[in-house]
Amino acid sequence: MYSSRKIYLPIVAIVLAGGSLAGAAEPGSFGYGRVATPAQIAGWDIDVRGEDGAGLPPGKGTVDRGADVYAEQCAACHGTFGEGEGRFPKLVGGVGSLRDERPEPTVGSYWPFAPTLWDYINRAMPMPAPHTLSADDVYALTAYILNLNDLVPQEFVADRNSLPKVKMRNRDNFIWTDPRPDTMAKPCMNDCVNAADVSISSTAEGRNLTPRTTGPLDTMQPK
Amino acid sequence: MRPPGEENVRHNPLRSKAILSDLAGPDAPLGRRSFLTLGAALTGSLAIGGKPALADPAQGSPPADAPWSQSIGAGVVDRPYGRPADTEASVIRRNVPWLTASMESxxxxxxxxxxxxxxxxxxxxxxxxxxxxxxxxxxxxxxxxxxxxxxxxxxxxxxxxxxxxxxxxxxxxxxxxxxxxxxxxxxxxxxxxxxxxxxxxxxxxxxxxxxxxxxxxxxxxxxxxxxxxxxxxxxxxxxxxxxxxxxxxxxxxxxxxxxxxxxxxxxxxxxxxxxxxxxxxxxxxxxxxxxxxxxxxxxxxxxxxxxxxxGFTWLIDAKSVITFPCPEKPLDGPGLYEIRGLAWTGNGKVKRVDVSMDGGINWQTARLHEPVLSKALTRFSLPWRWDGRPALVASRVIDETGYVQPTIVELRKQRGSNSVYHNNSIQTWQVKPDGSVFNVQLA
The missing domain is CATH 3.90.420.10 (Oxidoreductase, molybdopterin-binding domain)
Known part of the structure; x- marks a missing residue:
């Protein structure tokens, strides 16, 4: 039989070793992995900053060229003029609608920064074949969509210098610090409201919005 | 023809053969012969009465022995990864087809x-x-x-x-x-x-x-x-x-x-x-x-x-919801129930959950189940004797910062109804006399 003392000693040693590792602060002290080379970084370093366009690559694109690329790559989902097909997002319109009962947030009415549009097309579009467009074509699409929204003229040429200068309509209407908590409810326990004041303002009963089955594997039954 | 009553009280044909002890014994390895015997016995068992095994709810009730008690089950690694019981097939993720443009986004x-x-x-x-x-x-x-x-x-x-x-x-x-x-x-x-x-x-x-x-x-x-x-x-x-x-x-x-x-x-x-x-x-x-x-x-x-x-509203504010009863899990007549629910907060730990059965007039503090962990779901429960009358049940969480989960009316007062995100309001379920449950909002 081992004595309990013999068992405990190695555990203490492990804890001490772990403690010294966790306290490591010098870069590379574990030494795992490889230092990323400039070529490796360049391959993945695709991000573009919205506010100043930092990261936009060389290249350029016109509104006219953008119209051609758009018709081929985008119109099927987003509509010929950016009006959106089905529930795919509208890209155009909604200006002045943000205080309405049914606001329409689009590139023209809502997006605060034009370089974000370049970044998003480049990183995610077209949805079935992302990362297949050239930088020039992404510039051209950006120019075309900005032009559809009357944010740039027909002769606009999008490039790394011109895009950050496009003034977006909603740019100054974002608050980038979270004001919450913005409710100050108190946890009342008894007689918190008059019984006569308790009333139902809306019910999901009978609205017929709740899915009852979502596929052949789903045995969920209507109530 | 079988004598009346015999359908419900099944006799296990394997029992008298002491087949399990035979299989376990060193002299009787599980050979082809044993399988044949077993297979014949099982087939015979299932054929009794000519009905599917689960068609008669009395089959599994005392004094009868349930069909699954009268046979040998599947062996280990029959399902090498494992999966839920077949009867749990409706416990699945679901989507709302009209909500999004495509299943991929x-x-x-x-x-x-x-x-x-x-x-x-x-x-x-x-x-x-x-x-x-x-x-x-x-x-x-x-x-x-x-x-x-x-x-x-x-x-x-x-x-x-x-x-x-x-x-x-x-x-x-x-x-x-x-x-x-x-x-x-x-x-x-x-x-x-x-x-x-x-x-x-x-x-x-x-x-x-x-x-x-x-x-x-x-x-x-x-x-x-x-x-x-x-x-x-x-x-x-x-x-x-x-x-x-x-x-x-x-x-x-x-x-x-x-x-x-x-x-x-x-x-x-x-x-x-x-x-x-x-x-x-x-x-x-x-x-x-x-x-x-x-x-x-x-x-x-x-x-x-x-x-x-x-923008940059990352925090998940404190939120709770009653998970029983709920529209999918109605009540089955008056009696004693355990109201169950979940509470959580991005601000640390859940400190307290109160439950109301009358639309927020009166509240009772629920029991928090251990473990109560920071930034984790926390389970709560409260016994409730339902008298069969209409009820409006709701839960309200208070987190360790003292923040109290708001009503939808309080949230709308601050944020309107177009903000899409961060709706952490109190959820009210309407219980009707027949036990059915509906999602409602209170004025």
Whole structure:
């Protein structure tokens, strides 16, 4: 039989070793992995900053060229003029609608920064074949969509210098610090409201919005 | 013809043969002969009465022996991974077909009405993809950490698994959970009104460990985190949060991440909106300013009634919901029940949950079930003797900062009804005399 003392000693040693590792602060002290080379970084370093366009690559694109690329790559989902097909997002319109009962947030009415549009097309579009467009074509699409929204003229040429200068309509209407908590409810326990004041303002009963089955594997039954 | 009554009281043909002890004995290995005998016996057993085994509810009731008690079950590794009982087939994630343009950029909801405790089984964890679920090869997957660092790194999964590991239980909630109820009660369902929250034990490496390994330059204030999916989904995070409690995880409830949860590697940002918990994590870049990506400008910003928008609203405020009763789980006549529910907060621990049965006139404090963990789902319960009269049941959580879950009326007063995200209001269920339950909002 081992004595309990013999068992405990190695555990203490492990804890001490772990403690010294966790306290490591010098870069590379574990030494795992490889230092990323400039070529490796360049391959993945695709991000573009919205506010100043930092990261936009060389290249350029016109509104006219953008119209051609758009018709081929985008119109099927987003509509010929950016009006959106089905529930795919509208890209155009909604200006002045943000205080309405049914606001329409689009590139023209809502997006605060034009370089974000370049970044998003480049990183995610077209949805079935992302990362297949050239930088020039992404510039051209950006120019075309900005032009559809009357944010740039027909002769606009999008490039790394011109895009950050496009003034977006909603740019100054974002608050980038979270004001919450913005409710100050108190946890009342008894007689918190008059019984006569308790009333139902809306019910999901009978609205017929709740899915009852979502596929052949789903045995969920209507109530 | 069998004598009346004999259908219900079955005699086990195997019992008299002591077949189990024979099989276990050293002289009677499980040979072909034993299988043939067993097979014949089972066939005979199932054929009695000429009905399916489960057609008669009395079959499993005393004094009868249930069919599954009269036979030998399936052997080990019959299901090498394992799966739920066949009769649990309706406990699945579901989507709302009319909600999104395509199934690839969509969401599925966890069946909270069928779950117990605080851990979401891996197959039932809610899903949200922006470009579908990629099937990533872990042998090729890499994490790049670069930008304002001393020593940019490219790490393989093997490298990441060597770093000191840590496990933490945390919820993840999509900030649009409950978004369909901003304007009015719409979904008559717990699953569809609250199912975009799930909770798991995550195992991985602290993000702070990785950032110490690359060496953070002092100008760095923000991190851009990016996925390997087709959308290269990306968000900005303040460096302070990254160094505080973020985890780069490869495991979920004891096994490798599920593909739909970011296999082989995801970020967990405890207590913050689901969208920043980047799945299929491939890149972390440090910078001095935020990026204002599409997902933090066009989406995941909260539109206020005056036309302004709030951005960088990452925190998940305290929220709770009663999971029984609920529209999917009505009451079965008057009597004693246990009201059950879940509470959570991105601000730390749940401190208290109160429950009302009368639409918020009076409240009683529920029992919190251990463990009560920071930024994890917390289970609560309260006994309730239902007299069969109409009731309006609701729960209200108070977190350790003293924040009290608001009503939808209080939230709308501040934010209107167009903000889509961060609806953490009190959920009221209307119980009707027949026991049925409906999603309602109170004036």
């Amino acid at each position: 969509s969401v599925s909801f966890s069946p909270l009405q069928d779950l117990h405790g605080i851990i979401t089984p891996n197959g039932l964890f809610f899903e949200r993809h922006h470009a579908g679920r990629p099937d990533v090869d872990p042998a090729q997957h890499k994490l790049m950490i670069h930008g304002l660092v001393e020593r940019p790194l490219l790490l393989t999964m093997k490298d990441i698994l060597r770093f000191p590991s840590i496990s933490r239980i945390h919820f993840i909630e999509c900030p649009a959970n409950g978004g369909m109820n901003w304007r009015a009660a719409q979904m008559n369902s717990l699953q569809f009104s609250h199912g975009m929250v799930s909770c798991a034990e995550w195992t991985g490496v602290r993000l702070s460990t990785l950032l110490e390994e690359v060496g953070v330059k002092k100008e760095a204030k923000w991190a851009m985190v990016e996925g390997a999916d087709g959308a290269h989904m990306n968000r900005s995070l303040p460096l302070d949060k990254c160094l505080d409690d973020c985890l780069v995880v490869y495991a979920q409830n004891g096994e490798a991440l599920r593909p739909e949860q970011g296999y082989p590697l995801r970020l967990v940002v405890p207590g913050w909106e689901g969208n920043v918990n980047i799945k299929w994590l491939r890149r972390i870049k440090l910078g001095d300013k935020p990026w204002h990506s599409r997902e933090e400008t066009s989406k995941y910003t909260d539109l206020m009634p005056d036309g302004t928008s709030r």
